[in-house]
Amino acid sequence: MQYKLPYIEGQFPAPYYNANDGFPSCLLLNDGRGNFTDATESAGLAGKRFRRSYSGSLVDLDGDGDLDLMNVSDFSGLDLYLNDGKGHFTDITATLGEDRFSFGMSHALGDFNGDGRLDLYMTGMGSTTARRLETMKAGRKDFAGHQAHRMKMGYGNRLFLGGKNGFAQAPYNHQVARAGWSWGVTGADFDLDGDRDLFIANGHISRESAKDYCTTFWRHDIYSGNSKRDCVLSNVFKGTLNELKHNSWNGFEHNVFYLNLPGEGFVNVAFLLGVSHEFDSRGVVGADFDADGRPDLLVTEVRRLKSSEREFLHLIKNNWETSGNWIGIRLRGRHGISPLGAMVKIKTGDKTFIHPVITGDSLWSQHPAIIHFGLGDLKAVETLEINWGNGKTTRIENPKVNQYHLAQPK
Numbered sequence: 029m030q031y032k033l034p035y036i037e038g039q040f041p042a043p044y045y046n047a048n049d050g051f052p053s054c055l056l057l058n059d060g061r062g063n064f065t066d067a068t069e070s071a072g073l074a075g076k077r078f079r080r081s082y083s084g085s086l087v088d089l090d091g092d093g094d095l096d097l098m099n100v101s102d103f104s105g106l107d108l109y110l111n112d113g114k115g116h117f118t119d120i121t122a123t124l125g126e127d128r129f130s131f132g133m134s135h136a137l138g139d140f141n142g143d144g145r146l147d148l149y150m151t152g153m154g155s156t157t158a159r160r161l162e163t164m165k166a167g168r169k170d171f172a173g174h175q176a177h178r179m180k181m182g183y184g185n186r187l188f189l190g191g192k193n194g195f196a197q198a199p200y201n202h203q204v205a206r207a208g209w210s211w212g213v214t215g216a217d218f219d220l221d222g223d224r225d226l227f228i229a230n231g232h233i234s235r236e237s238a239k240d241y242c243t244t245f246w247r248h249d250i251y252s253g254n255s256k257r258d259c260v261l262s263n264v265f266k267g268t269l270n271e272l273k274h275n276s277w278n279g280f281e282h283n284v285f286y287l288n289l290p291g292e293g294f295v296n297v298a299f300l301l302g303v304s305h306e307f308d309s310r311g312v313v314g315a316d317f318d319a320d321g322r323p324d325l326l327v328t329e330v331r332r333l334k335s336s337e338r339e340f341l342h343l344i345k346n347n348w349e350t351s352g353n354w355i356g357i358r359l360r361g362r363h364g365i366s367p368l369g370a371m372v373k374i375k376t377g378d379k380t381f382i383h384p385v386i387t388g389d390s391l392w393s394q395h396p397a398i399i400h401f402g403l404g405d406l407k408a409v410e411t412l413e414i415n416w417g418n419g420k421t422t423r424i425e426n427p428k429v430n431q432y433h434l435a436q437p438k
Contacts, residue, residue: 029053029081029099029388035269038262040253041080045129045177047103049255050080057115072109072117073097079104083134085386088371088417089146089190095369095417098135098148105130106150106186108195120194127188127197129180134391136215137384138224141198142290144380145190151210151228153278154184157242174250182246185210185228200293204286207296209278212391214314216323217402219287220352222379226286226294229309229327229391233272234279241277244268282306283327303344307331310339311393316400321354321430322346323400328392353403356432357412359385360397365437367397369417374401374427376409403429 032050034040041047055071056064068074079101089096090110097109097117106128109117121128130152140147158178161167167175184205188195198204208230215224233241248268252261283305285298298304303325313326325344330337355374359367370385381401387394403409412424414435422435 029079029084029101031082031102032080034080034103034253035265038258038260038265039256040249040261040265041103042253042255043173043177044103044250044253045173045181047080047101047255048076048078050078053077053079053081053099067115071115072119075119076107079107082132083388083391085135085137085388086369087137087146087384087386088369089195091146093415093417093419100130100132100135100150102131102133105132105152105181106135106188123194124188124197126180127186129177130183130186131181133211134213135389136213136226137386137389138215139190139382140187140215140224140226140288141189142223142379143189144382146382146384147187147189148195149185149187149204149213149215149226151185151207151213153182153209154206155182155242155246155278157240157246158182161246168251171251178246185213198293203293203295207284207286208281210284211310212312212328212393214312214325214390214395216314216400217352217354218285218314218323218346219348220322220350220354220402220404221288221290222352222402222404222406223288223290225288226284227303227312227314227325228284228286229312230283231281231306231308232278233276234306234308235272235274235276235332237275238280239271239275240279241269241271241275244271245277279308280306283309301348305329305342311391313390313393313395315396315398316356317343318345319432321356322348322350326393351405353406353429355401355403355409355412355427355429357399357414358397358432358434359399359414360434360436362436365416365418365420367416371415371417372399373413373415374409375411375413376403376406379406398432 030051057067081101084099086095094111094113099107136149187198209232212229286294307329311328327342329340414422
């Protein structure tokens with residue numbers, strides 16, 4: 029996938045809520061000798077290949093053993109495709125209804141409600157300006173589509189729960205929607221209580237002034253797009269964007285830590301945990317960097333220094349004092365089989381935990397091929413199973429808890 033920046037040379041996504049006017053995405057098939065063939069059209073993926081995409085993953089969404097596709101794009105939102113097992117994809121995005129719309133940035137996959145099915149979380153822009161304009165019923169009557177999609181696009185992040193009939197937005201989604209201008213995200217069981225929490229990176233552009241360019245974006249920019257180079261609009265945008273030398277755009281926002289409360293939903297405890305950073309954040313990785321059984325955080329910050337921007341890394345150690353148990357699996361490829369695409373499953377009693385090994389989830393980041401499960405007060409695991417995505421399975425009986433296990437295909 030590729031991303032195309034707005035404003036450059038006067039072009040702007042049109043329509044701003046369903047843009048398909050960027051650089052082409054491609055499905056490239058490897059012949060086994062390192063030669064690639066463009067199969068985008070034959071695979072059924074050409075229709076939306078010009079999305080302005082930020083993230084995407086090949087993952088088994090429906091549990092049938094083959095890799096499906098999810099794609100998260102700015103100026104449109106979420107697209108889902110199911111694989112028929114022969115490499116042809118069917119677009120099922122319509123099953124999401126109006127909830128698929130978003131200024132999509134990144135996503136996290138995992139079982140967030142503990143029902144043994146895969147769920148997905150998409151980050152976007154939760155806009156206070158959009159909500160204010162909607163409440164005032166302000167807008168341009170000659171742009172009915174723009175007005176109808178304003179709150180769908182400015183709603184914020186969305187949690188889709190997997191079920192027998194596909195994915196549907198969680199009934200308690202409002203608890204995890206308004207994080208801010210959200211970028212990277214990671215899901216991990218940081219407190220080892222047996223469910224996955226969420227950490228989200230927020231904040232776009234923070235300058236000397238808190239005056240927000242977002243009002244210009246919603247009152248002006250979304251009505252100006254035509255997807256094409258336009259020298260007149262280029263000069264207009266240069267003038268308006270000049271505000272960002274001193275003013276902000278969704279600046280001074282805080283990173284968010286949503287603690288998962290089983291049966292209740294989520295609550296933001298970032299300030300209590302010391303991770304509500306105010307810097308402009310981007311990529312996030314949640315992984316156990318010091319191998320003590322507790323997932324840590326790696327967060328990138330974008331900081332403006334004089335006339336240039338630089339990125340800084342923040343490695344944040346998890347010091348949570350918890351009595352919860354855990355188990356970890358390090359996946360290693362062998363015999364030409366990659367860990368990517370594998371699904372890890374553990375069973376203990378009537379409880380099943382699952383998690384996929386993927387690329388392309390958190391923004392501009394890559395999680396290691398190490399799967400970690402918090403177990404809470406569970407003291408034993410009956411079976412550990414890895415489905416490698418090629419029909420082969422590795423199974424370990426009664427693996428020990430509170431340690432990492434190496435798994436590789438035979």
